[in-house]
Amino acid sequence: MSGFSQWPGHEAVLIRTGARSGxxxxxxxxxxxxxxxxxxxxIWRYARWQDGVEDALRLSAAMTAKFAAAxxxxxxxxxxxxxxxxxxxxxxxxxxILHDVGDAIESLEGRYATGxxxxxxxxxxxxxxxxxxxxxxxxxxxxxxxxxxPATAAGxxxxxxxxxxxxxxxxxxxxxxxxxxxxxAVVGLGSVGARIxxxxxxxxxxxxxxxxxxxxxxxxxxxAAQWHADPRAALxxxxxxxxxxxxxxxxxxxxxxxxRCRAIVGPANNQLAVPEVADALHARGIAWVPDYIASAGGxxxxxxxxxxxxxxxxxxxxxxxxxGTVAGLLQSADTHGVTLAAVAEELVRERLSAVADR
Ligand code: PHE
Numbered sequence: 589m590s591g592f593s594q595w596p597g598h599e600a601v602l603i604r605t606g607a608r609s610g611x612x613x614x615x616x617x618x619x620x621x622x623x624x625x626x627x628x629x630x631i632w633r634y635a636r637w638q639d640g641v642e643d644a645l646r647l648s649a650a651m652t653a654k655f656a657a658a659x660x661x662x663x664x665x666x667x668x669x670x671x672x673x674x675x676x677x678x679x680x681x682x683x684x685i686l687h688d689v690g691d692a693i694e695s696l697e698g699r700y701a702t703g704x705x706x707x708x709x710x711x712x713x714x715x716x717x718x719x720x721x722x723x724x725x726x727x728x729x730x731x732x733x734x735x736x737x738p739a740t741a742a743g744x745x746x747x748x749x750x751x752x753x754x755x756x757x758x759x760x761x762x763x764x765x766x767x768x769x770x771x772x773a774v775v776g777l778g779s780v781g782a783r784i785x786x787x788x789x790x791x792x793x794x795x796x797x798x799x800x801x802x803x804x805x806x807x808x809x810x811x812a813a814q815w816h817a818d819p820r821a822a823l824x825x826x827x828x829x830x831x832x833x834x835x836x837x838x839x840x841x842x843x844x845x846x847x848r849c850r851a852i853v854g855p856a857n858n859q860l861a862v863p864e865v866a867d868a869l870h871a872r873g874i875a876w877v878p879d880y881i882a883s884a885g886g887x888x889x890x891x892x893x894x895x896x897x898x899x900x901x902x903x904x905x906x907x908x909x910x911x912g913t914v915a916g917l918l919q920s921a922d923t924h925g926v927t928l929a930a931v932a933e934e935l936v937r938e939r940l941s942a943v944a945d946r
Pocket of ligand 1: 626627628629702703704705706724725736857883884886887890891
C-alpha cells in the first residue's frame with residue numbers, strides 16, 4: 589500500500605445528481621464492521637463540488653472512530669450535499685434537496701442511516717423521512733429522539749470535566765475536577781456551542797466567546813463573557829482551555845505556535861487541518877482531546893434512545909460516561925508518553941478488530 593498512506597479505506601461512496609436539485613449528493617460509507625453505517629447529513633457550500641466529496645470522506649471516517657470509541661454498534665457514514673458558492677437555498681430548494689437525499693439513502697437498502705449535521709435540523713429529518721425510514725433525530729412527535737445538540741453539548745462538557753481534573757481547575761478552584769474559575773474560550777456559538785457556553789457559565793467558568801455571526805455577542809453579554817468577533821483571536825486567547833465548536837480544520841500547523849491554552853476539547857468534527865497537528869500540540873504540552881471523543885454525545889443519545897430503546901435518563905448517563913473515557917485516555921497517554929490521539933486511535937483499532945476477529 590505504499591503511496592496509499594492517506595487512503596481512508598471506505599467501503600463504498602455513492603455520488604449522484606439529485607433528481608430535483610441537480611446538486612451532487614454524496615453518501616460516504618466508511619465502515620460496517622460494527623454495524624450499518626450512520627452519520628449526519630451536511631448541506632453546505634463548497635468552492636468545488638469535489639471538496640464536498642472530500643469532506644464526506646473525512647467526516648465519515650471520523651464517524652467510524654466516534655462510534656467505535658463510544659462503544660456503539662454502528663459504522664461511520666456521512667452525507668454531504670455540495671452547494672456552489674452563492675447558491676440561494678430557498679425553502680422549496682431545501683425540500684427538493686432533502687427528498688433527493690432521502691431517495692439516495694433509500695437506494696442503499698439499510699446500509700446507511702442519517703441524522704442532523706451542519707445545515708440540517710430535526711425537522712429536516714422528517715422531510716428526508718418522507719422518502720426513507722433510515723433517519724435518526726426526528727422530533728419526538730414524529731417518533732424520533734429529537735435535537736441531539738443538548739446531548740452533544742453535555743458530552744463535550746463531560747470531556748471538559750476530565751480535562752479540568754487533570755489541569756487542576758482554575759485559579760479560584762477549590763476542589764479538583766471542577767470547572768469553576770477555569771478560563772475557557774468557546775469558538776463557535778451555534779446550537780451546540782451556545783449550549784456549551786451556558787453550561788460552562790453555570791459551572792462557574794470564566795468565558796471568552798466568539799462567532800463569525802456578530803449577533804451572537806448578545807449571548808456573550810448575557811453571560812458576562814469576553815467577546816471576540818475574530819475566531820482566531822479566541823483560539824489564541826490566554827485561556828486554560830479552547831473549545832472548538834464550529835466547522836473543522838481550525839487547528840492548523842500555523843496556529844499551533846500561537847496557542848496559549850493548556851488543552852483543546854470541543855465538539856467540532858475534524859478539528860485538525862492535518863493529522864500531524866496532534867503531535868505538534870503534544871510537543872507544545874497542549875492536551876488535545878480527539879474531536880470524535882468530545883463530540884460523541886449526540887450519537888450516543890440518538891442510538892441509546894432510538895435503537896437500544898433505553899430511557900433518556902440512561903442516555904444521559906451514557907453521555908456522562910465520556911468523562912470516564914477521557915480520564916482513561918489521559919491516564920494511558922501519560923503512562924505511555926504518547927498523545928491522546930494515539931491512545932484513542934488504539935482504542936478504536938481494538939474495538940474494530942475485536943469484531944473483525946469474531
Ligand atoms: N452530526 C452528528 C455527528 O457528527 C450526526 C448524527 C447525530 C448522526 C445523531 C446520527 C444521529 O455526530
